[in-house]
Amino acid sequence: MSEDTITILIDGKAIQAEPGQTIMQAADAAGLYIPRLCGHKDLPPGGHCRVCTVKVNGRPASACTFPAVEGQVIESDTDEINTLRRTVIEMLFVEGNHTCPACEASGNCELQALGYRLGLVATELPYLNVPREMDASHKDVYIDRGRCVLCGRCVRASKLVDGKTVFGFAGRGIGKRVAVDAEHALSETAMSATDKAASICPTGCLVVKGKGWATPVGKRDYDTMPIGSDIEQQAAG
């Protein structure tokens, strides 16, 4: 560790962080899982979902963007914050059209997995039934916007990893949606099934065709272990 290593306190536990690291990066390295949805290890943070909100010296901040600074006192795994996180996940469930039992992503879905991890048993908020278009025009990839959580992963991945900018946003507020770089539909874009953007969706919104149910339910990512276990175990091992 370099001389200017800094120490922060997360839920009473002292953690070492490198200068320039975010709170989330420091926590990950220490094996403390902070729930997140829009974040992805291969992409810069988006700050969309706010599920990683922690309290830094008493004030809410997103752990994915907030820099670790010497002496910070951070609350993360508390009843108060987990309840707030759970409500945000619940909001995303009622915003979209998430039919888990019939969804190809079930078991691999990070939204679903976060719901389980945060103890979301049933939705109490009223469903919004926001109308959203489906785009199945592309031969290898489809977009079911009813399952989109507007995490922006595909937008960032297509631009920064694939160098294509196939995706962007359009509209604002509750009418905001993921748009494609074409006059009409995805088939007119440079999208390929091997793009990073094609495999980075946390839900069943952006799906590669022809691979449905290749892994049976029961053997999927979060069927045996809760989301975040990899981070917790990596540090333990």
Next chain:
Amino acid sequence: MVEDYSQVIDQIVEQSGKDRSRLMDIVRAVHAKLGYLPEEAIGCIQQALGMHRVEVRDMTSFYSFLSQAPKGKTVVRLCDAVVERMKGADEVAKAFEEAVGVPFGSTSEDGSISLDYTACIGLSDQAPGALIGSVPVTHIKPSDVPRIVEALRGGAEASSLPQAVVDVNLRQPGPVVFAPMERGAAIRKAVNMAPAGVIGEINKARVRGRGGAGFPTAMKWDFCRKAEGNAHYVVCNADEGEPGTFKDRVILTEQPDLVFEGMTVAGFAIGAEEGLLYLRGEYEYLLPHLEQVLAKRRSLGMLGQNVCGREGFRFDIRIQMGAGAYICGEESALIESLEGKRGAPRDRPPFPVQKGYKNEPTSVNNVETLCAAARIIEKGAEWFSAMGTKDSTGTKLLSISGDCPHPGVYEVEYGITVDKILEMVGAADAQAVQMGGPSGQCLAPKDFGRGISFEDLSTGGSIIVFGPDRDVLDCMCQFVEFFIEESCGWCAPCRVGTTLLAKMMRKVLDGKGTKADLDALRKLGTTVKTMSRCGLGQTAANPILTTLQNFSSLYDARIKSDEFIPSFDLSKALQLGAEITGRTAELEEHHV
């Protein structure tokens, strides 16, 4: 057709210097030329700038004044904000629909007139108002509407309408913003002090940001000055969008020189060569006069090279128009918009003073703050800090509207109580006062003894009075509906939460609420407040949260004693099926 577009658009893009960061100007110019932004035009812009189509659409689809669908020759934007509806905007809307023959949100069959609603246009003191094209019309009565429509159909310019008059409505000028000024006085003093001296004087005056957040201005300038960068920028935030505020309209009409003076002083203090004034799209009608004032100042040597004779001090100001987005009043969203992008706020840190416009150190200041800064340099910190309270020095502009006989702008010393304000505007019988607009708080009479200051009632200056007969809770729901319209959609808690809040509030107002619904509103409101990314979401639940606290009896009067009433209406859901089959669904009585 496509070729026509491409010629016009290529020319516009060429004039912008093929600069992506001027996309807002390019798009506005194309929109003005074509009346809307057809997909072909987006394609031409994209090609001319070397951008992706989805990137252009990302920006254009964000702003409410930019349309993707063809519009009528004249666009009537009727303001349907809370105060306007209190003053009869609904009746005016009905009159427009009758006269034009189509509902709001559409265009007359002959293509002459489009009817749209718009959020607060900064004319709440002379409501109901509308923008016809960019021309403001005020005090519209339903009986005026047939003649207005007839004139527009006949090809008359909106500016020739008898209602196309904006009253200044400066009810009480004060010593800081509205006292007479001498052009250049503050700049000449400033350039004779070192930049650090200017900041020192501002610091001594203890002036804080007038937009509502109250950050110490000297500290902001000092951070910005000390931050490393290739260039530094001063930005004047003239995007006052908080419903019920219109003070910047009056400042920009009556004292534009003082604003530019303040920007120039700020430029000298932080080491900037360029200042940008971001003017909300709704205020486009102020642009010609502001440009004239800038030209005059250039001719007097108060902008340009060697400003006011100070060797090496180069500074000029550009006005950037917005296009209808409340969120752009948030400083980081404003910067994004200045760069020609959608007005989505940024995560902080880094703060704009570190990485702002074009990622360079930028000081974003409110119109009123810049006026105060100029005056402090002109008259001294001591003169300024003798006014107001201990932690809130100087004066504050209040935009007062709603149920009161004397709406308008008042310049008052900090510390003035709500009681005193109500007396001033002739509304001593107020039931409630919305302090700081929808994002502020709804005050009950028990709080009317409190004072306007950063230490007590902090406000950007929007004050809406609710008279004794007003349905305050309905107004609160409309406020939340405003936030739904204006949420940028970036983060989940604000995007989804505002929509849910209004839906759940409407249930209570419809008489289907129970105590459980109030608890749910409180929980959801707290989540939106705590988890949202920027100030919009963090304050969007305030209309509900502050009335739950201050007006609980109004809620109690609306709710039922049942333990639970479902929001889902089963018989209504079955209605269509029943009609089609010709059979009535017989539902059992609902028991809890």
